[in-house]
Amino acid sequence: MKRGFLNGSKVKKEPLYPGSETSSGAAPPSSTNDSGAKGKGKEKEKEKPAPAFTKLAYGKVDKIGLPENYESPEYTRLETDPSKTDHPSDLLLMTTIPPRTYEGPDDPDGHSEWIVLGPTKAKVLNHPQYPKPVPKPIPAEGADGPAFEIRDTPDTAMSKGLFALRDIKVGQLIFAERPLLVSPRNIGLLGATYIPEGRSHDMNTIQAVAMYEWEKQLEVAVGRMSKENQKAFKELENNHKEDGSGPLLGIVRTNGFSIEEIYDGEERTDVNSYGAILKLGSRINHSCLPNVTYNFLVPSFSFQFFAQLDIKAGEQLFFSYCEIEQSKAERDAELAPYGIICNCPVCAHATPETDALRKEFKKRTRQYTVKIRQWISEYDSAAGAGAPEGAGSSKGRLNEDMLQPILKFREGLLGEGLKYTKEYKAIAWNLHLFYEKIGVYSKSKTFLEEHSEIEEATMRGASSL
Numbered sequence: 001m002k003r004g005f006l007n008g009s010k011v012k013k014e015p016l017y018p019g020s021e022t023s024s025g026a027a028p029p030s031s032t033n034d035s036g037a038k039g040k041g042k043e044k045e046k047e048k049p050a051p052a053f054t055k056l057a058y059g060k061v062d063k064i065g066l067p068e069n070y071e072s073p074e075y076t077r078l079e080t081d082p083s084k085t086d087h088p089s090d091l092l093l094m095t096t097i098p099p100r101t102y103e104g105p106d107d108p109d110g111h112s113e114w115i116v117l118g119p120t121k122a123k124v125l126n127h128p129q130y131p132k133p134v135p136k137p138i139p140a141e142g143a144d145g146p147a148f149e150i151r152d153t154p155d156t157a158m159s160k161g162l163f164a165l166r167d168i169k170v171g172q173l174i175f176a177e178r179p180l181l182v183s184p185r186n187i188g189l190l191g192a193t194y195i196p197e198g199r200s201h202d203m204n205t206i207q208a209v210a211m212y213e214w215e216k217q218l219e220v221a222v223g224r225m226s227k228e229n230q231k232a233f234k235e236l237e238n239n240h241k242e243d244g245s246g247p248l249l250g251i252v253r254t255n256g257f258s259i260e261e262i263y264d265g266e267e268r269t270d271v272n273s274y275g276a277i278l279k280l281g282s283r284i285n286h287s288c289l290p291n292v293t294y295n296f297l298v299p300s301f302s303f304q305f306f307a308q309l310d311i312k313a314g315e316q317l318f319f320s321y322c323e324i325e326q327s328k329a330e331r332d333a334e335l336a337p338y339g340i341i342c343n344c345p346v347c348a349h350a351t352p353e354t355d356a357l358r359k360e361f362k363k364r365t366r367q368y369t370v371k372i373r374q375w376i377s378e379y380d381s382a383a384g385a386g387a388p389e390g391a392g393s394s395k396g397r398l399n400e401d402m403l404q405p406i407l408k409f410r411e412g413l414l415g416e417g418l419k420y421t422k423e424y425k426a427i428a429w430n431l432h433l434f435y436e437k438i439g440v441y442s443k444s445k446t447f448l449e450e451h452s453e454i455e456e457a458t459m460r461g462a463s464s465l
């Protein structure tokens with residue numbers, strides 16, 4: 001693919017995906033640095049004069065237009081049999097999943113349009129549990145219909161959002177849906193190999209051509225959707241109206257969800273994965289204190305959205321577009337291209353300390369866990385050696401003061417909305433053990449209950465998988 005760019009005038013018939021040793025390139029959309037270019041083959045990349053291209057640079061790109069006299073190559077990427085799985089390895093298809101039949105009715109859970117390499121389609125269709133229906137939330141007692149609605153947000157910067165119509169317990173499945181569209185995150189796959197003879201192959205020209213070609217592919221894919229899905233797709237936000245993205249690509253770039261579970265080849269990297277556009281999920285706004293999390297299920301080809309905190313009726317649903325460990329400044333940079341200035345409680349109270357907490361909370365959890373276990377085991381071995389009770393005894397050496405930094409850390413986790421993480425759960429469990437050991441049973445019980453509550457929430461999520 002990339003070699004097509006670098007070598008210029010001819011559309012080469014070679015594997016669309018050159019493989020991991022040559023596929024690293026421009027910064028991935030999900031990253032503000034060049035982390036996507038790290039990894040195998042990076043050393044070789046450095047020696048090449050022209051920039052390798054696989055994906056659009058993150059954020060806005062310069063609008064420079066197409067090269068003069070640009071002629072678009074002709075592509076046909078349709079398939080006649082959507083159930084077929086023995087495609088050539090470099091064939092990029094436009095398919096529908098689950099497949100539509102001529103005679104039969106549509107799948108009651110809907111269909112996704114999918115632009116995909118043949119072998120990757122085969123991986124999904126050959127998945128041992130495929131196909132399955134899309135999971136349904138357990139209906140709430142005395143309440144019909146969905147647990148949320150789409151409506152305007154009070155924050156004008158956010159446009160529409162999803163709002164809870166009733167209380168939702170942490171861990172509950174709120175809704176699940178098949179995506180409207182799934183497509184490679186590597187838009188270089190989409191055929192923009194053709195640059196007219198004599199044209200310079202600078203990054204901006206390559207991007208402009210890739211975006212133009214991508215838009216044409218998206219027109220076909222969106223055209224294949226049901227009328228209802230086309231409408232839903234076109235109504236989604238577009239924050240890329242000014243940078244040369246076509247109207248459909250702008251929507252894709254604004255609303256994309258990354259799918260961890262679907263990728264080309266053997267191993268997932270930054271450049272071989274897929275992104276999805278969702279009718280409902282793409283409407284969920286960002287907060288660094290998210291109350292919703294999601295996952296993707298291959299057998300039903302669907303996204304599930306769970307409550308990550310207890311949600312009260314009337315509250316807006318949020319998930320985080322950022323990584324949990326990012327600092328305030330990193331989050332701001334990540335969100336800026338979406339036009340988002342985050343006013344969430346975590347951002348409002350961000351300090352160097354809260355930034356450090358996010359960066360280090362996994363490591364500190366491990367350290368504190370080891371520490372508490374060590375204290376307890378030292379206590380046990382001293383007690384086993386027959387040390388007397390009382391002041392100076394092994395029991396006396398374990399006291400609540402030792403816990404001060406850990407208790408403060410725990411407060412910090414709560415303040416950052418990190419209660420329903422495995423780290424917080426581990427801290428709660430170890431505090432329970434410690435207090436039990438020193439005989440402060442009321443606190444021991446409190447932390448045990450907290451641990452159980454987190455466990456139950458996680459189980460609720462897991463049981464609807």
Ligand SMILES: [Zn+2]
Nearest residue numbers: 288342344347
């Ligand atoms: Zn925030």
